[in-house]
Amino acid sequence: MSDFNALIIGSGPAGLFTAMWLERLGIDKIAIFDRNQYSAGGLLNDGKLNFDYRVGIDLDELQISKEEAQTLMQEVKQVFIKFPLCQQVTFIENNERIDAWRKIAGEHNVEFIAPEQWHYGTDNGKKFVDYLRSSLVNTTFFLGTEVISIERENGRFCFVCRKDRKRKEYFGKTVLASPGRSGAYWFRDTSRETGVNNNFGPIDVGIRVELNKKSYDSITDVVYDPKFIFHTKRHGDRVRTFCTNPGGRVRIENYDSFKLINGDALFDRKTENTNFALINTVSLTQPFSDTTEFGRMIARQFFLLGGGRPIVQRIGDFREGKRSSQSTFNSKTRHFDRCRATYNAVPGDITLGLPARIVDNLWESLKTLDKIVPGILHPSTLLYAPEIKFFDTHFPTDRHLETNIEGIFVAGDGTGKSRGIVGAAVSGIIAATGITGKYF
Template identity: 75%
Template sequence: MKMKNYNVLIIGSGPAGLFAAIWLEKLGLDKIAIIDRNPYPAGGLLNDGKLNFDYRVGFDIDELQIDRAAAEKMMQEIKEMFIGFPRCRQVTFIDNNRKLLALADMASEHGAQFIAPEQWHWGTDNGKALVDYLRGYLKKTDFLLNTEAVAIEKSNDNNFRLVCRCNKKQINYNAQVILAAPGRSGAYWFRDIANELNINNNFGPIDVGIRLELNRQFYDFITDSVYDPKFIFTTKRHGDKVRTFCTNPGGRVRVENYGDFQLINGDALFGKKTKNTNFALINTVALTKPLSDTTEFGQSIAKQFFLLGGGKPIVQRIGDFREGRRSSFTTFNSTTRHFEVCKATCNATPGDITLAMPARIVDNLWESLKSLDKIIPGILHPSTLLYAPEIKFFDTHFSTDRYLETNIKGVFVAGDGTGKSRGIVGAAISGIIAAQGIVRRG
């Protein structure tokens, strides 16, 4: 059977893969293909769609080996593309915003760092239209959809053979270069492949925490100015880092399924708003000896919640949490306890998050929440909901050169699944850097 040959095969059609392909075409390359196991090429671009344009948010300039000026130049180019989509609207304006300066001062009085990035948003309900718009930039790239990359083999001519499965049939493709951008959902598959090919990788930190959902009246004060405010705490008790993440004013709390466990997340629609706001509060956890495997640690926490929640995440009212008791179905919407002020948007099991979350993480989250309540009074109203577990598995990290090429020449990596980003803009930046490296090698 004749195998199709490409210059570059990109695994994953999320922002890392799509922006890599757009830049490869811009830089004059052809014979490019993007492979995705899903029928629609989008990755995480279908989720919510908040764009953070700030060099401190969603990627690490040291990890990407770029300076602030280079990051800002790439962010400007990415922004120009996204805002060509008419339903992507600016939601945070940072120029001359006196309220933001006052908030930064207040945050620092309470030991927190406050970051207000320039932000844009399109909403989950506009996700497909946004992806169609971005695909319009691609003229020479093949999309191999419903196609799962299964294995990568080195062929004799120093090229790569990508073994794929499509409609239960095996199909192989040849390429000079592989760019792996499999996102978090494909991270463990690619880690196994990388280990077979002796590609250097190690365990990165994970973020473990909760998602708060509260009546939006308590948070509108800040989200009216900053759609997704970033507060970063270093806790007094343990010296650990805790941060707010992924705020969704008028949004919904959502469950992600992983088979033997579930995780909490959140999003917002463009056209229909709820009466609530939700945001994550997460604690960064890195491990050394005797266990450096943050994947296993995070999954064991998630499974504990799954067990205690009867196959669902757990939700607890702040009123119950403060009094050291579990939430229960019978009192979940009690008006005498003022719980009716916040109506849950997600179906989780009322219970006790402290039964499944490690004590050190509970300490860190509670200390940070108390500080946040001083900056934005009211967030700890008894009706506020704490959902868990919210875990971000950014735990597979690849060592690369400054163009994101691994120690195996011809294999490049980008995006969240390889430790190069933690959000859409960061993933797009890493895809662009990899594209520049691929073109540079000739």
């Protein structure tokens, strides 16, 4: 097989948008590798799309201005909104109700962000992926093919892969690594062997809150996925709400040695609950800076405590310093029946697995949020753990997202360049433009 012009790791939004933009810029012979059989990574999940430069990307990390970010997001939006099942869910133009919420949040020293938002739902994920893939004509997909290592041979890159237990090699002129959060740990180790520089960035550790939908409708009817950012008084730390799913379900993410909590919503079928993540940003310096390992240790601890399943606790129990138990989990006398869990986690005590400082920060933020949206601390409200966002391995790059190794570019969540679908797509476009400008 002749050499490819670009070898892409990961078929998620970062990888797909890189391929799409390479094609638009006239590049052919593109290969996308994904270890999963169908996969388009996180495009299959929920599909809540935030078009706002303050959400899902870090301007400094991508070395772009607000204006450039907004322009790139508009490009991404044009692709998404052509999909007929993608629906606008938050309208920000002249929205006085958003201004009112911002004012209330401000009175409690909480920052409030209301981005323009669209949604297509997990139930439309595959249709959306098929739609995107059908637009790629010069890209070959190698699905169910895991990239094991990246080597250099006679001035070109070689992907050593595994498919059906057989080893295969593919050659290319340039590499784009977008392995997502699930492949971040593998890519970090591989990069070290390949000589690609990387270090640790902050990690987000917290919980997923699930509550009766009616308790949060006042805000989600105006902003589908409202972003509240807290700076805690006690520790001066940053906590934020993230990934709100009105009428959604709590979901699980499977990793090699643990499970993480997440959430999504379907387009057609809604539950009686709303869920959102509440996460605390943690940076580590001396003597231990490996935030990935820190997060993995917390996740493994929960895995152990929950007998292989995540833990869930009612606010009513949490407030009394008690673990939740199966026998009282849906107790009517304690009003726990107001919120039926959408995921079967193990009733227990989330404070056993989270560091005290994080528990303090989360609780202080929840109490503040209850002042902004009264009623969220109803005894039936559920706290699931662990919810951890591994966006922490950081790859220093130039402004085209090229690493210190010429020809190796990075994009997406697994390399610290984005935090969400739209951000991953934006970083893919930047990398594609960089690859084309320098190598073709």
